[in-house]
Amino acid sequence: MTKALVVADEVDERLWTDAVRTRPVDLVIGAGDLPYDYLAFLASALDAPCVFVPGNHDPDLSGYTRYGGLSMKDGFPTVWPGPAGGVNADGRVVDVAGIRFAGLGGSIRYNDGPNQWTQAQQGRRARALERRARRRHRRDGRDVDILLTHSPPLDLGDREDPPHRGFSCLHRTIERLRPKWLLHGHIHPHGEPVPDRVVGATRIRNVVGHRIMELS
Numbered sequence: 001m002t003k004a005l006v007v008a009d010e011v012d013e014r015l016w017t018d019a020v021r022t023r024p025v026d027l028v029i030g031a032g033d034l035p036y037d038y039l040a041f042l043a044s045a046l047d048a049p050c051v052f053v054p055g056n057h058d059p060d061l062s063g064y065t066r067y068g069g070l071s072m073k074d075g076f077p078t079v080w081p082g083p084a085g086g087v088n089a090d091g092r093v094v095d096v097a098g099i100r101f102a103g104l105g106g107s108i109r110y111n112d113g114p115n116q117w118t119q120a121q122q123g124r125r126a127r128a129l130e131r132r133a134r135r136r137h138r139r140d141g142r143d144v145d146i147l148l149t150h151s152p153p154l155d156l157g158d159r160e161d162p163p164h165r166g167f168s169c170l171h172r173t174i175e176r177l178r179p180k181w182l183l184h185g186h187i188h189p190h191g192e193p194v195p196d197r198v199v200g201a202t203r204i205r206n207v208v209g210h211r212i213m214e215l216s
Contacts, residue, residue, distance in 0.1 A: 005210060008031035088103075100146070
């Protein structure tokens with residue numbers, strides 16, 4: 001059983017202190033729209049690996065190539081703006097702390113900011129992610145455990161206002177990958193209870209703020 005600290009969208013100042021060391025976990029999971037320094041601090045203070053996807057308020061991480069501690073962009077060494085030591089799962093299938101993640105960051109496009117996609121664009125990204133997951137499954141027989149996204153699926157925990165609409169393509173991705181969990185942020189509960197939603201074998205959870213989760 002893997003214990004994870006799952007965070008998204010809202011910084012908890014109580015966690016951004018050494019007091020967080022009293023909450024030992026095996027893994028830090030970020031679902032977007034958090035300062036990368038916050039994620040790096042949590043991973044360092046807890047001595048745990050960090051896997052994340054970017055949100056629509058995060059810097060654009062596309063175009064960076066990382067080789068260990070060296071980052072490259074456009075053929076030149078550069079400083080990676082993401083969290084130190086963090087694994088960016090956006091558009092990728094990655095194994096971290098014994099858990100297999102498939103990631104899709106970003107939100108629906110509503111202005112010219114980074115990490116925003118039309119329904120069609122995110123649909124193409126989702127299909128590419130599904131192909132990567134199938135290739136990994138053919139190699140080792142392992143399924144995706146967690147579909148990590150910033151935005152929820154359309155009509156499953158999203159909102160009616162344009163910036164907070166979910167992605168329709170995630171319905172197909174859930175059906176194809178059958179993950180145990182879809183973890184997302186982006187939708188702030190503002191004090192309201194947010195029940196999990198279940199689609200087939202997949203449980204969908206809004207993790208805005210922070211959650212401690214036991215993952216098998």
